[in-house]
Amino acid sequence: MPNRKFEGRKFRRQHSIKNYIVDFYCPEEKDSKRDLELQQLGFTVLRFENKMVFDFLHRF
Template identity: 50%
Template sequence: MALHNRKYLKENRRELRGSLTPAEAELWKYLKEGQMEGRKFRRQHSVANYILDFYCPSERLAIELDGQIHQNSNSEYFDEKRDQALESLGINVLRFENKEIFQNLEAVLQEISSSFSR
């Protein structure tokens, strides 16, 4: 079975790409078209059974933006398990709160850039 972009998640991925959150749309402006040090990012890319907000294949890097729904114990537990599963596949996960995109975008971009292998 394919690990990336499984067919049964195709419609979900398409819907999510068409309805980015404001924070996702803002960050995408800086990630798309190789603007981040030439790295290609994909929006709403699936790995295993998870749909990632952003994924950089060359760096094996997932970026997740968390809104208020992620600020409860059930969501935090799920996010932790998801991150562990992705890390077991060799994928590094960076998480940011939505508000960080609007309040400190430069620091977010710097952290993403710092995670790149040189």
């Protein structure tokens, strides 16, 4: 598998966004922009790994 990182950021190829296909997509960059916008609106952003959600979902 090729290294899909550039300057420490992971990129995906041929990613769908709404009605568009982008050649390269960096989810970390999008997430940080979205997080900043949500924080500016007064929200707190929490992140959990998928494994944590699925392993502990039954507790709630």
